[in-house]
Amino acid sequence: MRYTVRQLAVIAGVSARTLHYYDEINLLKPERNPANGYRLYDRTAVLRLQQILFLRELGFSLEEIREVLDQPDFNLLAVLEQHRLSLQARGRKLADLIATVERTISFLKGAIEMDVHELFDGFSEEKQKQYKEEARRRYGDQKVDESYQRWDSYSDDQKLEIIQEGKAVYQDMVEVMPYGPSSQQAQEGIARWHQHIRHFYEPTVEILAGLGDLYNDDPQFNATFNRIHPGLAAFMRLAIQVYCQSLS
Amino acid sequence: MRYTVRQLAVIAGVSARTLHYYDEINLLKPERNPANGYRLYDRTAVLRLQQILFLRELGFSLEEIREVLDQPDFNLLAVLEQHRLSLQARGRKLADLIATVERTISFLKGAIEMDVHELFDGFSEEKQKQYKEEARRRYGDQKVDESYQRWDSYSDDQKLEIIQEGKAVYQDMVEVMPYGPSSQQAQEGIARWHQHIRHFYEPTVEILAGLGDLYNDDPQFNATFNRIHPGLAAFMRLAIQVYCQSLS
């Protein structure tokens, strides 16, 4: 009994194109019917296809499969052991990747909380208290409480949206850096930033200037800004100072 | 400061071709020097490239990266969560694959033990006893014990080598099947097989003939041989019979 392409394809659960391709790359060459050129697969071809599909499922490339099958005295065990090692290496890489993505996710989540309320609570519990106390000293209990209320009144979606806006604001600041901190462009950027932080509280001139200092003097804030772009923290402080002068 | 392709490529640790390609697919389009058509990458391009490379490291496709970056209000967090899920799915697939390979390896190792001493001990404990008793009845205690000693004297590596040789022997038998069991080719194959099984014991004519019968009459042996090639068991028996006649 010999099979035509489609017959074998159906039996083996592959496409006819796949068999054509295996023929083309000399991986599985069937006999031919001289009358019409049809491919004819006999039992040995079926067996070989089984082997091919088996190894393919194990993740071997067709090239490797051909090498293995065309080597009459190949050591399947050694090949499989080797293959297992490379699969495990891939697994480790994938695990690393997932870990990285997860770290990024939690970093972003943390950064959102931070970014979101960075003006008062910052990063760690300790820092949070520090900022809060400092804020209470500088701006009074009322302002601080009001700020928290304001922020908490947003839904999660709204919070996210605001964060996105914040990112855009800082990105814009980066782009106007070449024009200098007192340039028209930079001042427009700071004005936008001014609007933006209204989501957190009603900013007074002192608060604005204080933020400019905070961005520079606090190592973590500083790092955050300079990670967006080197020199951004310093640029922001200068631009904010100019902005505040123009307000008064 | 603007960078040329190579300059940026060196800074970012990618190839110039990569930058050409990103330009080509509209992922990162630099300015052009109108005089000579050279690409010019400014700071914003550098920033965008950083983002691209970051997302690429996380396993995003360039298509996805473009969608993400060109959406000004994209939700990076949601994208990452989704991405994490697909990575984890890939991880599960890989783990399944590795498990399959490992099962195959231990199956093969088991099969080797079986294949290796199949002539006396076979597959299950029960079968093993059956074969052993049958062997003792047919060939005597001494022969059987000697056989086990002989086999046990080999190292694991040597055992593996012998198994490989066995596979080659049976493979050769398949290839000479078309010539018939009494053909020159088949008889040479049996002679080689005869040599091969010396690794297990000193074969007498009775043992040889008995093995030919065993290969056919025992369902598991029969299946093993016919899995190598349909009809191999029967072919072996016939060829062995001819071989034994020529010996006496």
Next chain:
DNA sequence: CCTTGACATTAACGTAACGTTATCGTTTAG
């Protein structure tokens, strides 16, 4: 005998993300 539908064939392009020539123009160092 002819048509029709289901099959067969080969040829060709498309995929993702570049690597690798190959040819040709431009810039720069000596």
Next chain:
DNA sequence: CTAAACGATAACGTTACGTTAATGTCAAGG
């Protein structure tokens, strides 16, 4: 002024097929 070094574009190669497209073959029915 020349040669090296760098820029540009064009085009093919990679993997494992999927997907048309054009064309030939076979069995069954009218």
